[in-house]
Amino acid sequence: MRCNGSRMLFLQALTIGGVMLLHSPLVWCQISPGIVSSSVAPDSAPDLKALAESLRSLQGQVQSLNAQVGELRAAEEQERMEVRELRTELRTEPRTEIRAELSHSTTNQIAKPNDSVDVYSSTASLAKTPARESSTVLASADPHAPLEERVAKLEDNQQLTDAKVLEQSQTKVESGSKYRLRLTGLFLLNAFETRGAVDNLDFPQFATPTQIPGTSGSFAGSLRQSQIGIEGFGPDIAGAHTGASLNFDFAGGSADTSNGAVMGIVRLRTGTVRLDWADTSIVAGQDSLFFAPLSPTSLASLAVPALSYSGNLWVWTPQIRIEHRMALSDESGLLFQAGIMDSLTGDSPNPEYRVPSEGEQSGQPGYAARVAWNHHAFGKDVTVGVGGYYGRQNWGFGRSVDGWVGTTDVTVPMGRFFDFSGEFYRGRAVGGFGGGIGQSVLFSGVETNPSTTIRGLDSMGGWAQLKFKPKANFEVNVAFGQDNPFNSELRSYPATAYYYGPLLSRNLTPFVNFIYRVRSNVLFSVEYRRLQTYNLDSNSDTANQIGLSVGYIF
Numbered sequence: 001m002r003c004n005g006s007r008m009l010f011l012q013a014l015t016i017g018g019v020m021l022l023h024s025p026l027v028w029c030q031i032s033p034g035i036v037s038s039s040v041a042p043d044s045a046p047d048l049k050a051l052a053e054s055l056r057s058l059q060g061q062v063q064s065l066n067a068q069v070g071e072l073r074a075a076e077e078q079e080r081m082e083v084r085e086l087r088t089e090l091r092t093e094p095r096t097e098i099r100a101e102l103s104h105s106t107t108n109q110i111a112k113p114n115d116s117v118d119v120y121s122s123t124a125s126l127a128k129t130p131a132r133e134s135s136t137v138l139a140s141a142d143p144h145a146p147l148e149e150r151v152a153k154l155e156d157n158q159q160l161t162d163a164k165v166l167e168q169s170q171t172k173v174e175s176g177s178k179y180r181l182r183l184t185g186l187f188l189l190n191a192f193e194t195r196g197a198v199d200n201l202d203f204p205q206f207a208t209p210t211q212i213p214g215t216s217g218s219f220a221g222s223l224r225q226s227q228i229g230i231e232g233f234g235p236d237i238a239g240a241h242t243g244a245s246l247n248f249d250f251a252g253g254s255a256d257t258s259n260g261a262v263m264g265i266v267r268l269r270t271g272t273v274r275l276d277w278a279d280t281s282i283v284a285g286q287d288s289l290f291f292a293p294l295s296p297t298s299l300a301s302l303a304v305p306a307l308s309y310s311g312n313l314w315v316w317t318p319q320i321r322i323e324h325r326m327a328l329s330d331e332s333g334l335l336f337q338a339g340i341m342d343s344l345t346g347d348s349p350n351p352e353y354r355v356p357s358e359g360e361q362s363g364q365p366g367y368a369a370r371v372a373w374n375h376h377a378f379g380k381d382v383t384v385g386v387g388g389y390y391g392r393q394n395w396g397f398g399r400s401v402d403g404w405v406g407t408t409d410v411t412v413p414m415g416r417f418f419d420f421s422g423e424f425y426r427g428r429a430v431g432g433f434g435g436g437i438g439q440s441v442l443f444s445g446v447e448t449n450p451s452t453t454i455r456g457l458d459s460m461g462g463w464a465q466l467k468f469k470p471k472a473n474f475e476v477n478v479a480f481g482q483d484n485p486f487n488s489e490l491r492s493y494p495a496t497a498y499y500y501g502p503l504l505s506r507n508l509t510p511f512v513n514f515i516y517r518v519r520s521n522v523l524f525s526v527e528y529r530r531l532q533t534y535n536l537d538s539n540s541d542t543a544n545q546i547g548l549s550v551g552y553i554f
Contacts, residue, residue: 156472175232184229187552190300191221196543198531202251203301205309206437206507206533207541224250224264225302240275240282247271251303270316281323283339286316289433290337291370291387292407294423296465296479298513299525299549307481310509310531311461313407313425313433318342321368332375335385340365343391345403345440346432358393359432362400366391372409380413393429393441397450401441403429422464429456436485437504437533442493455493459485473517482508490536503536523551 175181190202195217198204202222227249234242252267254260272285292313298306305314321339328334343359343366359366372385386408393401405427412420427433431440436459445452463481487505513527527547534540 153472177232177234179235180233182231182233184231185554186227186302187223187554188226188299188302189221189223189550190225190547191219191549192300192545192547193217193219194543194545196531197541198543198545200304203304204529204531204543204545205304206504206509207531207543208533209541222262222264224262226250227269227302237275240277242273242275244273244285245271249303268316279325282320283323284320286318287321288316289313289368289389290319290321290339291368291389291405292409292423292425292433293370293385294409294411294421296421296463296481296511297467297475297477297515298479298511298527299515299523299551300511300513300527300529300545300547306511307463307479307509309434309437309483310481310507311425311463311483312423312481313405313430313435315344315433317344317366319368331377332373335370335372335374337371337387338369340367342366343393343403344432345393345429346438357432358395358401359391359403361394361396362392363394364392366403370407378413380419381411382413383409383411385409389427389430393456395441395447395454399452399454401429401454401456403427403432403440403456405430405433405435417468417470419467419469420464421467422462424460424462426460428458430459431457435459435461435483437483437507439485439504442489444493455489457485457489459483475515476512477515478510478512480508480510482506487536503538504533505536506534506540508532521553523549523553525549525551 173181173183192201194201194204197208197210199206199208201218201220202224227247229245229247232244234244236242247269248266249269250264250266252265255263255265257263268286270285270287272283272287275282295312295314296306300306301308305312308314319339319341321337321341324336326334326336343357343362343364345357345359347357349355366389368387368389370385370387372383375382386406388407389403389405391403393403395401405425407423407425409423410421414420425435427435429440430436431438436457439457439459442455442457443452444454447454461481461483463479465477465479467475467477469475484506485504490503490505509529509531511527511529513525515523515525517523525548527549529545529547531543531545532540533542
């Protein structure tokens with residue numbers, strides 16, 4: 001626009017100068033006709049006529065230029081109006097869509113297999129779903145932050161801008177509707193050396209007794225934790241922006257064939273439909289536990305979130321929830337969440353047909369709620385949330401168990417480079433969420449005997465993580481998790497039926513990892529993890545694993 005304006009001013013100045021130069025003799029001739037008639041020779045009359053014709057032609061050109069200038073001014077005003085409309089649209093653009101697009105550029109929370117990190121949606125944050133409200137807020141540069149940090153943020157923003165420009169030039173995924181559809185994903189290679197025996201070699205959660213005498217460890221690799229996601233952005237309905245997503249991985253089992261251990265079966269992780277108003281959202285679909293929204297940061301364990309069965313509650317379950325955001329000030333606010341969900345109890349399904357779980361046989365859903373306080377300070381968010389869940393279980397013969405859990409989650413920045421996060425729970429009959437090391441209820445005898453007493457197993461646990469992030473593309477995470485079923489209850493019911501079989505009384509897991517982002521979509525990570533699982537009134541089993549992860553976000 002500046003170039004066009006300068007060109008118009010130059011043409012106007014040139015035209016006016018030419019008119020003045022050519023107009024001066026004409027005025028002189030008109031004012032002094034006698035002098036002209038006496039001094040101009042007869043043979044100069046044709047020259048005067050030609051000059052007059054040139055002036056008339058010039059006047060026509062000036063009029064044409066004036067018309068063109070008017071058109072250019074009108075076009076300039078139209079462009080200004082479009083720019084104002086675009087700015088207004090950007091200010092009112094649905095935050096959920098913008099956050100979804102920008103989430104692919106963050107690895108701040110590579111966490112609980114949820115909505116979306118599911119890694120790329122929170123590597124994004126390879127992390128938990130919209131419940132992680134603090135991880136999806138677009139951070140602005142803090143004017144009081146150190147110059148190095150501000151420059152790093154500007155570089156990240158420039159990379160985001162370049163990525164968005166490149167995205168607009170790409171061929172889009174075609175869908176059956178007129179609305180935009182996007183394919184996302186994470187290629188993830190995990191290679192690991194394991195010393196000791198574990199429940200699952202690819203992503204172990206607890207140690208087990210050695211099954212093969214004389215063996216001390218193993219080395220293996222896997223692509224089963226790679227993920228694929230589909231995101232759709234729909235129309236506005238009743239003033240709400242709509243969207244949907246589906247996320248899959250390849251950890252649904254192994255193929256029943258030669259070397260089938262490395263041929264992962266596709267598995268549905270999460271799938272949701274969202275309606276987002278300015279302060280309220282409705283979410284329906286299969287999602288993670290919104291009342292326990294956090295997870296430790298890890299690239300070594302995404303198919304199952306890190307520290308599962310060591311104090312980190314999780315499950316993907318069909319649910320409907322409503323979320324309401326309330327601003328307390330410019331820097332703080334409250335988030336209210338409540339919903340119902342499928343009351344899963346951790347049962348292994350029949351491979352041929354589906355039968356109701358004990359929670360589903362109760363005839364009612366599970367009920368959950370969470371309240372979180374968020375405060376923005378020093379360029380980061382402090383979040384404290386409390387949540388709860390209740391679900392009734394029917395074990396037949398009139399025997400019912402009340403399952404419940406209370407949770408607390410915290411996210412606290414500790415200066416420029418450090419962040420602390422953690423989650424803690426206390427509950428009963430929550431083996432379906434990984435609580436009690438997967439052990440949910442206790443039996444006094446045979447389960448099929450109507451006289452057998454059944455009670456929910458009490459347990460408590462949690463995890464904590466310290467993140468050190470000296471640079472925008474490098475971080476170190478140190479975490480520790482522990483789960484403790486109540487040993488006194490385990491001893492009172494010797495004929496206990498368990499989710500995993502053995503009498504597990506304690507499971508603790510520390511780990512440390514280094515995550516380096518080479519470019520915006522290329523990740524490297526090294527992680528060391530130690531698992532120590534205690535059997536009731538017996539020795540513990542120990543295992544150690546060190547793994548290398550290479551990820552590519554697309």
